[in-house]
Amino acid sequence: MDLKTTEDVATEEERKAADSVIGSAPPSWSDGLRPGVGGRVILGGQRRRANLRHLLLPTLHAIQDQIGWISHGALNYVCTRLDIAPAEAFGVASSYSLFSLRPTAQTVVHVCDDIACRAAGSDSVETMRGHFGEPDTTDGQLTWRTSPCLGQCEHGSAAMVTIAGSPGVREVLAPFNIHELDTVVSNTTAKRPPTPATLLNQVRSELHLLKRIGLVDPESLDSYRSEGGYQALRRAIDFGPEWVIRELKDAKLLGRGGAAFPTGAKWEAVAHSSVRPRYFVANADESEPGTFKDRVLIENDPFALVEALTIAGVTTGAEQGYIYIRGEYPLGERRLRSAITQAQSRGLLGDDIMGSGLKFQIEVRRGAGAYIAGEETALFNSIEGHRPEPRTKPPYPVDKGLFAKPTGINNVETLLSALEIISSGATEFIRYGTESSTGTRMFCLSGCVNLPGIYEVPLGTKLRELIQIAGGVTEGHQLTAILLGGAAGSFVGPDQLDLELSFEAVRMAGTTLGSGVVIVIDETVDMVAFVRRIAQFFRDESCGQCVPCRVGTVRQEEVLARLSLNAPLGSRQDELSLLDDLGSVMRDASICGLGQAANTAVLSAIEQQLIFSSKGNS
Amino acid sequence: MTSTVPISLQRRFDLTIDGKDVTVTEGQTILEACRQVQVDIPTLCYLETLTPVNVCRLCVVEVKGSRTLVSACSRKVEPKMEILTDSSRVNTSRRMVLELLASSVDLSLADDEVGHWMQQYDVHPERHGPQSDPAEEGERDRGHAGEHKAIDGSTAETVAQPIKRDNGQYLRDYSRCILCYKCVEACGVDAQNTFAIAVAGRGFEARISTEYNVALPESACVYCGNCVAVCPTGALMPTIEFDLRESGKWDPKSQTVTQTVCPYCGVGCNLELHVQDNQIFKVTSPLDHSTTSGNLCIKGRFGFEFVH
Numbered sequence: 001m002d003l004k005t006t007e008d009v010a011t012e013e014e015r016k017a018a019d020s021v022i023g024s025a026p027p028s029w030s031d032g033l034r035p036g037v038g039g040r041v042i043l044g045g046q047r048r049r050a051n052l053r054h055l056l057l058p059t060l061h062a063i064q065d066q067i068g069w070i071s072h073g074a075l076n077y078v079c080t081r082l083d084i085a086p087a088e089a090f091g092v093a094s095s096y097s098l099f100s101l102r103p104t105a106q107t108v109v110h111v112c113d114d115i116a117c118r119a120a121g122s123d124s125v126e127t128m129r130g131h132f133g134e135p136d137t138t139d140g141q142l143t144w145r146t147s148p149c150l151g152q153c154e155h156g157s158a159a160m161v162t163i164a165g166s167p168g169v170r171e172v173l174a175p176f177n178i179h180e181l182d183t184v185v186s187n188t189t190a191k192r193p194p195t196p197a198t199l200l201n202q203v204r205s206e207l208h209l210l211k212r213i214g215l216v217d218p219e220s221l222d223s224y225r226s227e228g229g230y231q232a233l234r235r236a237i238d239f240g241p242e243w244v245i246r247e248l249k250d251a252k253l254l255g256r257g258g259a260a261f262p263t264g265a266k267w268e269a270v271a272h273s274s275v276r277p278r279y280f281v282a283n284a285d286e287s288e289p290g291t292f293k294d295r296v297l298i299e300n301d302p303f304a305l306v307e308a309l310t311i312a313g314v315t316t317g318a319e320q321g322y323i324y325i326r327g328e329y330p331l332g333e334r335r336l337r338s339a340i341t342q343a344q345s346r347g348l349l350g351d352d353i354m355g356s357g358l359k360f361q362i363e364v365r366r367g368a369g370a371y372i373a374g375e376e377t378a379l380f381n382s383i384e385g386h387r388p389e390p391r392t393k394p395p396y397p398v399d400k401g402l403f404a405k406p407t408g409i410n411n412v413e414t415l416l417s418a419l420e421i422i423s424s425g426a427t428e429f430i431r432y433g434t435e436s437s438t439g440t441r442m443f444c445l446s447g448c449v450n451l452p453g454i455y456e457v458p459l460g461t462k463l464r465e466l467i468q469i470a471g472g473v474t475e476g477h478q479l480t481a482i483l484l485g486g487a488a489g490s491f492v493g494p495d496q497l498d499l500e501l502s503f504e505a506v507r508m509a510g511t512t513l514g515s516g517v518v519i520v521i522d523e524t525v526d527m528v529a530f531v532r533r534i535a536q537f538f539r540d541e542s543c544g545q546c547v548p549c550r551v552g553t554v555r556q557e558e559v560l561a562r563l564s565l566n567a568p569l570g571s572r573q574d575e576l577s578l579l580d581d582l583g584s585v586m587r588d589a590s591i592c593g594l595g596q597a598a599n600t601a602v603l604s605a606i607e608q609q610l611i612f613s614s615k616g617n618s
Numbered sequence: 619m620t621s622t623v624p625i626s627l628q629r630r631f632d633l634t635i636d637g638k639d640v641t642v643t644e645g646q647t648i649l650e651a652c653r654q655v656q657v658d659i660p661t662l663c664y665l666e667t668l669t670p671v672n673v674c675r676l677c678v679v680e681v682k683g684s685r686t687l688v689s690a691c692s693r694k695v696e697p698k699m700e701i702l703t704d705s706s707r708v709n710t711s712r713r714m715v716l717e718l719l720a721s722s723v724d725l726s727l728a729d730d731e732v733g734h735w736m737q738q739y740d741v742h743p744e745r746h747g748p749q750s751d752p753a754e755e756g757e758r759d760r761g762h763a764g765e766h767k768a769i770d771g772s773t774a775e776t777v778a779q780p781i782k783r784d785n786g787q788y789l790r791d792y793s794r795c796i797l798c799y800k801c802v803e804a805c806g807v808d809a810q811n812t813f814a815i816a817v818a819g820r821g822f823e824a825r826i827s828t829e830y831n832v833a834l835p836e837s838a839c840v841y842c843g844n845c846v847a848v849c850p851t852g853a854l855m856p857t858i859e860f861d862l863r864e865s866g867k868w869d870p871k872s873q874t875v876t877q878t879v880c881p882y883c884g885v886g887c888n889l890e891l892h893v894q895d896n897q898i899f900k901v902t903s904p905l906d907h908s909t910t911s912g913n914l915c916i917k918g919r920f921g922f923e924f925v926h
Contacts, residue, residue: 086838
């Protein structure tokens with residue numbers, strides 16, 4: 001390839017930030033410039049093959065964290081070090097919302113204004129506006145911007161604070177509190193705010209995936225082992241891959257990320273591939289609005305994910321694993337990194353796991369604010385240092401996944417369910433749930449409910465029971481609807497409380513469990529604003545690759561705006577049929593699940609007469 | 619045919635296209651299979667010489683058993699596939715794809731067939747409302763990922779914006795850009811390996827851009843013009859052609875195309891000189907030419923001044 005940069009050069013601080021990921025430049029380089037090259041260099045052969053592109057995202061993070069924005073000079077330096085064309089690196093950087101490509105305030109507060117916080121009545125955005133004026137100013141020490149769901153929905157309001165510096169600060173405030181924000185910002189020693197407590201409102205003996213939460217010290221491997229940790233890995237190694245895969249198949253485990261694909265079949269396909277190397281990825285890019293289950297698991301029981309991914313690795317013959325965690329989970333990321341280091345030092349990861357001779361390593365990769373990166377093939381592109389755009393399937397990840405090699409990828413909850421199956425056995429696992437939806441499932445209860453939080457119940461539990469376990473609808477208020485499955489899910493009405501929460505029953509009812517989101521909505525919630533926020537979400541998070549989603553999400557938002565302002569183009573019926581047509585093309589012709597699901601919640605809200613009807617509150 | 623067919627390891631198998639049995643070769647795409655039996659599939663982002671990116675979604679067809687429609691340009695044929703190219707689902711999606719593009723992008727200089735498809739599929743872009751005012755210079759290049767201005771729906775948002783004219787060879791009118799990725803592919807691994815441009819931003823704010831939107835002379839661009847050659851909508855255009863059109867002298871009827879061989883080096887690239895009023899306004903090379911596959915370098919593409 002042909003590499004040419006402009007004459008903008010990086011400052012010493014910017015180079016230092018980049019070098020903290022890439023390593024120092026060769027001694028022959030002076031001031032970050034490749035020696036003896038007049039602006040343009042042709043790269044080929046060995047040089048081209050030593051592909052460092054996968055370091056792009058971590059390097060951009062280092063610069064963003066330490067400098068606060070990514071300047072042209074900094075990007076040029078990164079490109080020269082990693083042999084990436086600047087236009088391509090710019091394309092990558094500009095597709096993530098947590099990267100700034102122009103100078104900005106040292107402190108940036110990302111305030112959640114998404115649907116779960118809305119349903120809970122959060123006024124953080126108004127508070128911020130009152131204190132700091134309009135969002136996204138470039139002058140001054142502090143600026144703020146609104147953010148899609150930060151995954152802190154049980155707290156009812158949330159903000160993430162980033163302060164550039166070395167070391168920089170990344171902290172989450174949940175619930176959001178302006179005084180606590182002052183403390184974080186004014187404290188130059190970067191004292192961390194108290195970690196939000198995870199409350200379990202269930203009897204521990206009924207829990208399986210959550211059973212260690214609150215019992216184990218998330219920072220201590222010994223504590224995890226004393227609760228039975230790493231016995232499952234021992235069994236997986238002793239009994240071998242075929243046994244593990246048979247257990248998963250006998251347990252009939254279906255993926256918990258949204259697509260409900262049989263996990264045993266996926267692991268088997270990777271394990272039986274003839275190609276090496278193979279990879280296994282834990283998808284912790286939990287960004288579906290209203291979802292926070294993976295965060296709770298990772299923050300409180302990080303070793304369980306590390307052990308589960310190790311089992312997946314040794315079973316499928318992958319020697320390198322990745323955990324891709326969203327950039328909005330700094331605490332979870334810290335704990336995972338510490339867990340991995342501890343596991344490595346005790347021979348539970350590395351070149352000879354538990355003395356078996358088996359190899360497995362795990363790297364943590366941090367997302368940078370892109371819902372679409374949670375789509376599995378977009379996630380691979382993100383790790384590889386490309387734009388997080390979904391790929392066309394087939395080929396499927398088990399054939400050509402990360403770095404075009406066979407790859408297994410599972411959601412965090414799926415991996416923890418697999419861990420549970422290996423430690424307690426398939427027979428025990430299928431005691432819970434229904435005939436075809438086995439085991440327990442985590443649900444994220446938020447909005448107008450008395451005890452918002454994480455709940456683990458057997459699949460097949462009725463929606464009514466689940467809401468009752470969470471203390472029921474807020475005192476003195478009336479249930480108007482429930483958003484099931486998140487922004488990509490759909491609304492169900494108060495008349496559907498007897499819905500069984502199993503894969504088959506929700507499919508029959510034309511809805512989805514999605515990522516286990518249950519946002520409870522009462523009459524205080526402005527439904528039109530709520531649905532418009534969903535439409536805005538999809539527009540903002542579309543990667544822009546395919547026409548149906550790129551333009552369709554814009555047109556959908558426009559129709560909703562017109563209808564809510566009572567200014568339809570033509571008749572109201574014309575607008576509704578336009579929405580239908582937009583729904584058809586997005587559902588049928590979009591490349592990935594984002595576009596395909598971008599209209600389901602909107603259409604279900606209209607169908608349920610929650611908006612734009614005489615019955616609705618519009 | 620009586621010629622000797624080379625023994626191939628590729629399997630041949632049957633499938634149906636719109637109910638008719640068709641024998642295809644393993645590795646073919648659905649699009650190739652359809653074209654082989656004269657079934658017409660509209661495409662925008664597809665070009666024989668580039669890797670299919672299947673982003674325009676105009677070529678979608680229905681495959682029995684598939685939950686969603688599939689893109690004919692990239693999906694490989696499989697035995698016993700039942701393909702429908704003219705179902706109501708297919709036609710709705712094609713109509714809407716064209717409608718979404720026509721309501722947001724200036725398609726007035728797109729290939730002639732686009733106009734025919736608009737009629738064929740009964741496309742009504744005006745359903746989405748009057749078009750929004752053009753963005754100011756650089757406005758669309760400054761967007762922050764995941765954010766956009768609040769809207770009231772009174773106008774249909776478009777990509778309209780001022781033309782980028784920063785060099786003597788060609789200009790970039792991104793009001794006409796449908797984001798088909800062809801120019802990016804031609805600049806990158808599919809032809810030139812220069813990587814001067816890439817897709818930047820995301821969602822509706824996604825755009826073709828140099829790094830930090832620098833002007834082309836500062837970028838890695840080598841002015842091979844291979845991006846101009848593959849652009850299907852006139853977003854990338856030789857400056858001479860643009861000025862002819864602007865001055866009102868554009869006259870397709872008086873134009874001629876002269877075939878010749880590039881006089882510069884010994885490679886022997888075939889050139890097609892597009893001429894009006896004794897002036898070359900554009901140079902192309904045939905897509906099916908074994909040496910060029912339609913690609914040229916700066917000399918062949920733009921180095922014709924000495925002829926005049």
